[in-house]
Amino acid sequence: MLPIRDHNPSGRTPYVVYALIAANILIFLSYVGIMNDAPLINRLYFDYAIIPARISDGLAFETFVTSMFLHGGWMHLAGNMLFLWIFGDNLEDEMGHVLFLVFYLVAGIGAGLIHVITAPESLVPTIGASGAIAGVMGGYLLLFPKARVDILLILIVYFRVFTIPAFVMLGVWLGMQFLGSLSSNLDEGGVAYWAHTGGFIVGLILCVPLWLKRGGMELWNQTHGHPPHPEAKYPLSRSRIPKIPRK
Template identity: 55%
Template sequence: MFPIRDHNPSRRPALVTYTLIGLNIAVFLAMWPSYSNEAAISGIYMEWAMIPVRLSSGEGFHTVITSMFMHGGFMHIAGNMLFLWIFGDNLEDEMGHVKFLGFYLMSGIAAAFAQYIVFPSSWIPMVGASGAIAGVMGGYLLLFPRAKVDVLFIFIIFFKVIPFPAWIMLGLWFALQLFGGFGTGGDGGVAYLAHIGGFIAGVILAIPEWRRLGGKEYWALTHGHPPHTQARYKFQQSRIPVVKRRK
């Protein structure tokens, strides 16, 4: 189950969102030759990934930023960039380019420190843009709780796309992070605490923008939907003729 698009078109080009996607892909491609060399990739992680114990010793604070642009594999970056592409453009559309960039980076920093506070002695490197993107999702939830998001469900041998209100899709995602972070102790190779911290930070950081738009009056005006015409998608009809069953 994962989202593939929303019905919330942007009114202007999302330059920062596309630039962030491009930077993440560029860093991933630059690291690609090292993934097959354990010594090389370990050296890169030791220098540029966020390792909590390094912060505890008073060094490596630059990694709070650099780790946001590193990923552990193809599926890792593909999933993160998909979420950023779906939800980032709308926040950038409302906030403006510069404000959105600051919002994104602050969400990522908050996510990193949420993971650090719980595991300050950990030697496990943390990489990925998911903490910052979780912040984007939190801000999206505050501004567009009822925007439609198409979610692809794959059931072994068939699939179906179902549109959900953003608050259901994002709420379910957040609940899964809570379960992963607290139900399993957060020890499964996924930085659930960073996701939780980034999401909460995103909601808090988006409050000034929500108030600028009118706060509760904005919600009353839009009913939680985007403040403009939503996109409508139509799936291509099958050319296979339908044969009715005989009585």
């Protein structure tokens, strides 16, 4: 399942989201040419990626920030930027530009710190904006739990767009990350599930003061978990592949 958009329009132009997406793309383009050159790309990761063992030795704390702007390939970059595009504008709308940027960076740093705590001796470089974006998703869940999200379902040759509440989509995503956290071996590389799980929780906690300022439970009672403004309406795209009836 892949989220493609939400029905939660923003009330202001999300300049920070635009800037973050542009920065991630431009930085990736600056080194994509050395992706197949092992010595160069490994040196880049050593200098700018989170390597938990170095952090544990009291070194390279700046990589908590620099690692957020590195990606391991086009799909890694595209997936992260899609999630930031869908969920980031509404938090920026609620927080304001400067506070949202601070929130994004703090959530990313928190996610990186949790990753280091769960694998303090790991020598595997960790890169990507997904920890910070997980924080955005955690904040989104708290503020707009019933905002509608359009999901693209792909089952081999079957494609279908359907709409579900944000709490279902984000809850399933968080559950998958948590299960991955319990079964992954961070020393072998792969997905940094604890960074995703931790970033989500950090983002949710960071948004509690804003949620309380907006009324807390009273906000949910007034909006029923939906966005506090009219939802966007989109025509759903049905699959053109004919269904085969059961006999």
